[in-house]
Amino acid sequence: MTGATTPASPRSDMVRNRRLLLAAATTAFAERGTDVSMGEIAQRAGVAKGTVFRHFASKDDxxxxxxxxxxxxxxxxxxxxxxxxxxxxxxxxxxxxxxxxLAADRAFCEAIGRPSLQHAEVRDAIGRLCGVVETLTARAREQGAIRDDITGTDIVLLLGGIHQTAEPLLAAQPQAWRRYLALAFDGLSAAGARTLPHPPPGRLDLGDSPSAPAE
Amino acid sequence: MTGATTPASPRSDMVRNRRLLLAAATTAFAERGTDVSMGEIAQRAGVAKGTVFRHFASKDDxxxxxxxxxxxxxxxxxxxxxxxxxxxxxxxxxxxxxxxxLAADRAFCEAIGRPSLQHAEVRDAIGRLCGVVETLTARAREQGAIRDDITGTDIVLLLGGIHQTAEPLLAAQPQAWRRYLALAFDGLSAAGARTLPHPPPGRLDLGDSPSAPAE
Amino acid sequence: MTGATTPASPRSDMVRNRRLLLAAATTAFAERGTDVSMGEIAQRAGVAKGTVFRHFASKDDxxxxxxxxxxxxxxxxxxxxxxxxxxxxxxxxxxxxxxxxLAADRAFCEAIGRPSLQHAEVRDAIGRLCGVVETLTARAREQGAIRDDITGTDIVLLLGGIHQTAEPLLAAQPQAWRRYLALAFDGLSAAGARTLPHPPPGRLDLGDSPSAPAE
Amino acid sequence: MTGATTPASPRSDMVRNRRLLLAAATTAFAERGTDVSMGEIAQRAGVAKGTVFRHFASKDDxxxxxxxxxxxxxxxxxxxxxxxxxxxxxxxxxxxxxxxxLAADRAFCEAIGRPSLQHAEVRDAIGRLCGVVETLTARAREQGAIRDDITGTDIVLLLGGIHQTAEPLLAAQPQAWRRYLALAFDGLSAAGARTLPHPPPGRLDLGDSPSAPAE
DNA sequence: GATGAATGAGGATTCATTCAT
DNA sequence: AATGAATGAATCCTCATTCAT
Structure with missing residues (x-):
């Protein structure tokens, strides 16, 4: 199993394995959610279980x-x-x-709000994403394409919501999410609409924070 | 073990236990999703593991x-x-x-599209719900309160989506869903909007259908 | 469920229940061996589980x-x-x-050599059976119908052995045991045969006796 | 945990564990029948429960x-x-x-006619055994050592029967089976005996066959 | 670095048995 | 005496994780 024809450098093998693992895990998690076992991922990647743990210290990682x-x-x-x-x-x-x-990735949705989010890196990435999207959103706001009271974080959150709306239909109608995306966008651009009732979310702060300020 | 004030008859105790179990399970599933173990639910309800299975033959039930x-x-x-x-x-x-x-029930969302849906009763209930909501929706359509191309099933699906949008915020801002509900409603009532791109879903048909027609 | 049309005396109900239970248990054990649950026996007898235990203190009983x-x-x-x-x-x-x-009773065979045999009553009954069969055997011996070195206990033991020989065939050929009974009987009546190598068994002494004398 | 003298390679350890497991299981099943738990077998073999399942995917295996x-x-x-x-x-x-x-293996008898027999390998092995024994039997028949109407399958079945006959005695008299083996052999060689009443069994066909031809 | 065997906690479920009514 | 709800130990099995080679 190790006797590959071109061992290359050990370094390059590791890189290759990491790539194989990420690919296998992405597919597996996307297809069947977070319940797929590490064993199956190892198998799909064509490596031994131990190798998975050498690259990722835990399933959560x-x-x-x-x-x-x-x-x-x-x-x-x-x-x-x-x-x-x-x-x-x-x-x-x-x-x-x-x-x-999201529609292609079942695990992503499951994983939102889970311990994985306690990974600082993930939190940071979400924060960064919200930041960049805020830019996008701000410009759309300024150009009058969407209403005034929508923030980048709203947009990021909506991705999950739109996906969830269509989720029960996806098996039968894989493109159904387009319907709800259009609907959401109509809401976003509703010109004369009243201001939204709840204040916009700040930067997403997820995780266990038991210091939930509530309202 | 439970220190109830009125043990009453075994019948009434059973009723009480069933209530305790449903309450415990609802909370537990809502808080932590469908992965909570039957054992924990038993503990939370203050009964023995066996009692859970006397009331519900399987976790799926x-x-x-x-x-x-x-x-x-x-x-x-x-x-x-x-x-x-x-x-x-x-x-x-x-x-x-x-x-x-939904905001109070995390499991509900997870469970949609899962084996539990293969329970005829659940499928039926969803079907019935879509039916009743269709009535509600039809009237709103006729009265011009919402656009023409929205069906009752759209509305039912939107419930999950709106909830999901707010979900990451709920710990910190339990009322955040109101924001996205208002936003969605603005989309629903968008007067001059273009027709939505994807055809409306029929009656929700969930389950294993491997005959996914795709598009 | 208790509202029988003719309650009769409580005494007679108990007798009736005992009979129902024995019948149900006999059938159930015969069909599926000792693994049938007390619950199923109660159901088959049409009584509650508790009633089984009122009549028989344990499954072993x-x-x-x-x-x-x-x-x-x-x-x-x-x-x-x-x-x-x-x-x-x-x-x-x-x-x-x-x-x-025996051919009609799967549990009987399974139960031989099990804790049930630690019941003095069962042991006694086996002892008594060996005694009566010894009489039968002795007369057959005297009449020259069987060889000299066969005892009643041998005969009792052979019942189980003959049954076991045919057992794998019984599902397909319910009467197959007749073949092996005839064969055994031919052995029993073998006129000029050498004396059997191992001494005849004494009265059957079963159970856990860890005082096994060996040989 | 096992204090072996030569841990050797993981491969050799695995072989050793497999041997330990088979030995432990053989003993345990032989002594107490098929009800022994996988946990106890693990304990007896000095390995963890999971190890049993790594070597044998299920109890049936x-x-x-x-x-x-x-x-x-x-x-x-x-x-x-x-x-x-x-x-x-x-x-x-x-x-x-x-x-x-067989006298050393209680489980073997219990297991005959059980789901384990649905393992093709076991069925095949039994078939092969009957075949080889048929050869043996045919030669004995031709040499006049046994009567004409006995087949190899009869012989294989008799093994279980003879063992069963002696089984209740084995604890006290481990060699008692010799007596019943001699007796059976006398039946097999009974020269002038009438033909046996039931036709000889064909190749042993065990398992679920609900197409039981009866007779 | 990779391998894959071993580990053992944890999960769903079953069932003999107890006991309040 | 009968009921059937509750109990909890026990069972088979899965899986993340560790570690010797």
Missing amino acids: LLAAIMLQVLDQLLDAAERLGSADDAGEALREFMTVGVET | LLAAIMLQVLDQLLDAAERLGSADDAGEALREFMTVGVET | LLAAIMLQVLDQLLDAAERLGSADDAGEALREFMTVGVET | LLAAIMLQVLDQLLDAAERLGSADDAGEALREFMTVGVET
């Missing part, structure tokens, strides 16, 4: 790594779209990419 | 019972509001009750 | 009661045949009845 | 493995004796080995 992957994709998208001329269209495009990403 | 509880509440609310004069306001009120209910 | 039933049947048969003219034929007839009984 | 062990021993014996000059003596020798083997 692996989950965090995968969430980071997804978050990075989203971050990239948001950054890429940050300079588009039509900020409203850019925002819509970002949300499309975002919901599409 | 327990989950189904809890979903039915929630669905029944929603069904009641929808029926109660079915005859209100202002159908738009009634629909909004229903959605308020609905999201509020 | 119930098993013992059922073994006693079977042993009594065999005892009756042996006594009835004790006065037949043709002792050889009588012995053969007894063995036929005996094996037939 | 473990039982099957043990039956295969026994069947292999018997198969070896039968093959070894297949070429002896005196086929009658060879058959007797085979039966001696066979019963002796």
Whole structure:
């Protein structure tokens, strides 16, 4: 099993294994949620169980790594779209990419609000994402594409909500989320609407914080 | 062990235990999702493990019972509001009750689309709920309170989505869902909006259907 | 469930229940072996679980009661045949009845050599059976129908052995035991055969006796 | 935990553990039947519970493995004796080995006719055994050592029967089976005996066959 | 660095048995 | 005397994690 034809340097093997593992785990978690066992991921990646733990000290770490992957994709998208001329269209495009990403990843949703979020890195990435999206959102606001009282964090949160709305339909109608994305966007751009009742969320602070300020 | 004030008859004790179990399970599942063990639920209810299984033959049955509880509440609310004069306001009120209910129940969302749904009773209840909500929705449509292309099933699905949007905030801001409910409602009532891109969902048909028609 | 049409005296109800229980247990154990649960037996008898335990303090006691039933049947048969003219034929007839009984009772065989045998009553009944069969055997010996070195206990033990020989066939060929009974009988009547190598067993002494004398 | 003298490589440890497990399971099952728990077997083998399941995916697999062990021993014996000059003596020798083997293994008998038999491997081994024994038997028949109407399958079945006959005595008289083996052999060689009443069994076909042909 | 065997806590579930009514 | 709810020990099995090679 180790007798590969081209061992290359040990370093490169490790890199390759890490890539295999992330790929396998991404697929597995996306398909079947966070309950997939480490054993199965090892198998799918074609490595031994011990190797999984050499790369990711715990299942939680692996989950965090995968969430980071997804978050990075989203971050990239948001950054890429940050300079588009039509900020409203850019925002819509970002949300499309975002919901599409979630729709393909069952674990991501499950994992939100779980111990993985106690990983500082994940929290940071979410924070950063909210920041970049805030830029996007601000421009859309200024261009009048969306109403005044919407923040970047709102947008990020909506990704999960839109996905969740369509989730029960996805098995039968994989594109159903488009319907609810359009609906949400209509809400976002509702011109003369009354101001939203609850204040906008600040930077997302997730995790166990038992210091929940409530209201 | 429970130190109840009135042990009464074994019958009444059983009723009491069932209530304790449902309460414990509802809370536990709501707080920590479907992974809570039967053992913990027993402990929380102050009964022995065996007692849980006397009342609910399997974990899945327990989950189904809890979903039915929630669905029944929603069904009641929808029926109660079915005859209100202002159908738009009634629909909004229903959605308020609905999201509020979900906000208190984490498991409910997880459980949608899971084996518990293979319980005919749960499927039936969902079907019935969609039916009653369709009535509510139709009236709101006729009265011009919401746009034309929204169905009762859309509304039911939105409950989960709105809740999910706010979910990461709930620990810190338990009322945050009100913000996203208002936002969604603005989308629903968007007067001149373009028709939504994806066709409305039919009656919710969940479960294993591997005959996913895709699109 | 208690509202029978004719309660009769409480005494007679108890007798009736005992009979129902023994019948249900006999059938259940015979069909599926000693693993049937007390709960199922209660159900089959149409009584509550508690009632089973009022009549038989433990599952072991119930098993013992059922073994006693079977042993009594065999005892009756042996006594009835004790006065037949043709002792050889009588012995053969007894063995036929005996094996037939076992063939219909899966639990009996399983239960031999188990804790149930620690019930003095069962041990006594086996002892008594060996005694009566010894009479039958002695007459057959005297009449020259079987060889000299066979005892009643040998015969009793053979019942189980013959049954066991055929057991794997019984599902497909319920009468297969007749073949092995005939074969055994041919061995028993082998005229000029050498004396059997191991001394005849004494009175059966079963149970945990850790004082096994070995040889 | 085991204090072995030579831990050697993990591979060799695994082999050693497998051996320990088989030994522990063989003893445990032989002594107390199939009810011994996997936990106890682990303990007896000096390994953790999980290790049992790494080696045998289920209790049934473990039982099957043990039956295969026994069947292999018997198969070896039968093959070894297949070429002896005196086929009658060879058959007797085979039966001696066979019963002796069973006498040391209580589970084997219990397990016959149980789900373990649905393991194709076990069924196959039994079939093969019957085949080899048929050879042995045919030669004994031809040499006039046993009567005409006895098949190899009869012989295999008799092993269990003879053992069962002596079983209640084994604790006190471990060699008692020799008596019943001799008796059975006398039946097998009964020269002028009438033909046996029930047709000989075909190849042993065990398992769920609900197509029981009856008779 | 990789391997995969071993570990053992934990999970769902069953069942004999007890006991309040 | 009968009921059937409650109990909790025991069972099989899974899985994250550790560690010797």
